[in-house]
Amino acid sequence: MPISLVVLSAAMRDYLRRVARFFGLIAAVPFLIAFIGAWSAGLGFFLFIIGIPAAFLVLVVGSATWIVRSYQHGKEFNVTRDRIVVYAAAPTLLVITICLSWPSLALGSYTGTMSRLMLNRGNYEAIIAKVRSNPKPAWFHDDDGVTYSVDLGPPIRVAFNPAGMLDNWSGIIYDPTGDVMLADGFDPKTGKFVAPDKVTKLFHGDLVSCRWLWGDYYDCSFT
Numbered sequence: 001m002p003i004s005l006v007v008l009s010a011a012m013r014d015y016l017r018r019v020a021r022f023f024g025l026i027a028a029v030p031f032l033i034a035f036i037g038a039w040s041a042g043l044g045f046f047l048f049i050i051g052i053p054a055a056f057l058v059l060v061v062g063s064a065t066w067i068v069r070s071y072q073h074g075k076e077f078n079v080t081r082d083r084i085v086v087y088a089a090a091p092t093l094l095v096i097t098i099c100l101s102w103p104s105l106a107l108g109s110y111t112g113t114m115s116r117l118m119l120n121r122g123n124y125e126a127i128i129a130k131v132r133s134n135p136k137p138a139w140f141h142d143d144d145g146v147t148y149s150v151d152l153g154p155p156i157r158v159a160f161n162p163a164g165m166l167d168n169w170s171g172i173i174y175d176p177t178g179d180v181m182l183a184d185g186f187d188p189k190t191g192k193f194v195a196p197d198k199v200t201k202l203f204h205g206d207l208v209s210c211r212w213l214w215g216d217y218y219d220c221s222f223t
Helices: 005-039 041-074 080-133
Strands: 138-143 146-151 157-165 168-174 207-214 217-222
Touching (some): 080 138, 080 157, 080 168, 080 207, 080 217
Antiparallel strands (some): 138 146, 146 157, 157 168, 207 217
């Protein structure tokens, strides 16, 4: 006897809920890794090299499993439309998950960096005031748990929580001029940085790119 429409709807909702939960959890992995990395570069890097390959492996195996299940589950439905929805759910969510991986990574990094700025803004402002009253070079100084570096400029700029590997590092930059936003990678025609040297050479590094966070604060990457 055919399954009633009420049962069909309940069965479909249950199936779609379970398959969406699986792909949703996988899609959240890049966001969480990038968010943690914004607070701890070392831990974020470790999670990236371990977690991303692991999540990809789970995604491949899980997708194959759900596609097989969809074929088996779809046979329970007598309405062609419902059967198509069940068959298409896993492949469609797989494509969406892959397409969202990079945006999810970028959103996690931005959200983590912004939350760090908001929670530490009071400490940052106090450090900026202290540096202005007694301007002197500083590199990876520690002040009440906040690490910072100073570029005397003028104007004075401060890099908060600089972290990375060797010459490749990133941090929250205080720049009252906003000139750091001129950094935009390399010019392929000249093979040089797009920004002028006075911007590129800030903090004795090579400033690659920045994004605005809040007020005079920017999230910048150096190489």
